Amino acid sequence: MEQPPDTPRIGVDEWVASVEGKRERYTGPRGAVLKRWERLPPAARVLVFATPAAVFPFLTSGGNLFRYGLFTLVYALLALGLNIVVGFAGLLDLGYVAFFGCGAYMYAILASPQFGNHWQAEAAIPVVVVFTAVVGLLVGLPSRRLLGDYLAILTLFFGQAFVVFVNNANRISFPFVGHADLTGGANGIANIDPFNFFGYRIDSTRKQYYLLLIAVALVLILLMFVNESRTGRAWRALREDPLAAEVMSIPVNRLKLLAFVFGAAVAGLTGAIYGTIATAALPGDYDVGLLITVYAIMILGGFGSIMGIVVGAMIVNNIPKLLHSSANARPLFYGTILLAILVKLRPWRLLAAELGGLVAFGFAIHGIASAAYPRLVDGESIGSGVSARALDHWMLFPKNPVKIADVAYILLVAAIVVYPQLSRVWRAVLLPPLLYLVMFVWENLLLVHIGGATRLILLGAMLVALMNIRPQGLFGTATVEIA
Amino acid sequence: MTGDATLLELKELDKSFGGLRVIADLDMVVKEHEIVSVIGPNGAGKTTLFNLITGIYRPDSGEIQLDGRNLVGMAPHKITELGIARTFQTLRLFLNMTVKENVMAAQYGHTKVGVLRSMVRTPGARREEKEIHRLAEEKLGFFGDRLMGYRWDQFAYSLSYANRRRLEIARAMATQARILLLDEPAAGMNPRETHEITELIGKLRDDGGYTILVIEHDMHVVEGISDRVVALDHGVKIAEGSFEAVATDPRVVEAYLGLRKTETK
């Protein structure tokens, strides 16, 4: 292009235009898929998820449908509500699960033997949703002027206060009625009715699953519509820069409140559904553990990404549960590791060297151990068959692995934190021992018993790994800023 | 071109931060379809003046009137709705939103459809949404092809510095304001881009019908666009009038050259 001689040849603008050019936002095969995906109308996107989900009950047993299906959908619905508050409006709400609890308890009060109420679902659900929305409004009112850390602390306080409240509200005295047992205290409220829509009872796992699927699909579509509306844009604008949003004619405080109310309403709906699934409302169900899980789902999926939430819920609910049974777990585990190595390690020579190194390292350790510390190899791997027996000659299996595996576990967590900080050469050299350590912990600890704590640690490890690879989450858009 | 109707009027405006008096007893008038430049050395209180007009700060005393209506004490979004929009010296775009979304977001104030109606996309909601798109495209079109076509779907963070400044202006325009407050629109631009911005500001008034209050350090820009120039120093208006008159005013020269100290002693 000809330029007049006296102008600077390339201005900032022109530089961006010529170098970055009319670059597409996505490239390659991944880009082709993503572009097609973005062009789909919302309803079609939901169908992409809903169709396989609708077929799922026919492919699996009732127990699996409960474990994998129902809980994935409960988590997804719950995280969708949180996404309004945190993902869209950018308000760090740490009391969110209390709204979920409110929904469950409120439904329990309306439909269980606790007070002898047995409301129909078509009446109870709207009441529950409106009730939690009002609670959301009440919590939001004093908080709406709060920013960042202050809001986080205040909502955390609310969340904890809720747990204390339901634990103790079995002996509240009311002005006129006298003593009443509102929440069943530490024992909670049991025998919650299944939903009863105009006489049609949602009383089997399969029916509950489809009800949840409809709820998730509906909320998904509604949220997609809101996201692409005046209100959705205003929420995102206030997340980006509240001051600029306010000056651009957006009533920031009112919109924050609105986000709180809508988030609470979705949580309340989820709570009511969860109440009928669990058939009980227990104070322990609405504690910090759940909060962490829901946040993990959102971080994993990417803040503000509606579809990412669904995928995040699938991952967070199912992977730890799949790993729980050793028949699924071993192929899944080694498959994932192998796949990750195959994808990440280049060139082929390095890949071959690392794999060879890993095999050699295992035999060397095993050889040394059987000569010097026979106690380290006198156990056996779980399972039968050739592969399990072959593993016995390569991996260490102490007879009583608990203590040493715990130590190895802590070592592993430390190693995973340190490893990414190392130089390339050290990373290459230390990869085989690291993988061996991973497998050792896996074979001797995780495969043997995956408990609650292990689940959270696994979740943490997933998030740490994700933060290194894709800080914006699986489906989030990049939050880059070029100053 | 310049009408006679007073649009914005500041009366005895005062603002202090702690002990520091940043705006002192300031009177000022902006008439319809006028381009008024505010100049002054760093720290003179120019940006603070914008913050007062847009409601980010509340003046300690004095009045700010738009069409005779006092704005003091109103929330910023309300003031914007009434017709005053601004850009930021430090650029405050919604970085993780696309170019077009930035401009669409700024239309919140003059649109009506509530969240429930947009959830189910009623015909009214669709119609309004279409209108929001149209207006956004119109405002972005004001900048030639700089912010057109494939740029609509780019995230604001991927824009060049000059384009970010343009987008700030487009966003302010989209609020349907009558007065634009531009805080150093040419800062950080190369000569060619600066020239473009100068022409653009003229076009904003002539074709867009906006009244413009602009803070600018570049005297070529000020000379090129201003109907009137107001010079501030330490929050005090030290000169006002045509560019020639203000630029040669001894107090302005003094303020810019920093001769004050030697003379007041």
Ligand SMILES: Nc1ncnc2c1ncn2[C@@H]1O[C@H](COP(=O)(O)OP(=O)(O)OP(=O)(O)O)[C@@H](O)[C@H]1O
């Ligand atoms: N929020 C605040 N708190 C305390 N002091 C402030 C605040 N905002 C501005 N000031 C002070 O007020 C004075 C004027 O600031 P202002 O930003 O209005 O100057 P300006 O004329 O825009 O300067 P520049 O040309 O550098 O942009 C400065 O001394 C600044 O430090």
Ligand SMILES: [Mg+2]
């Ligand atoms: Mg300034």
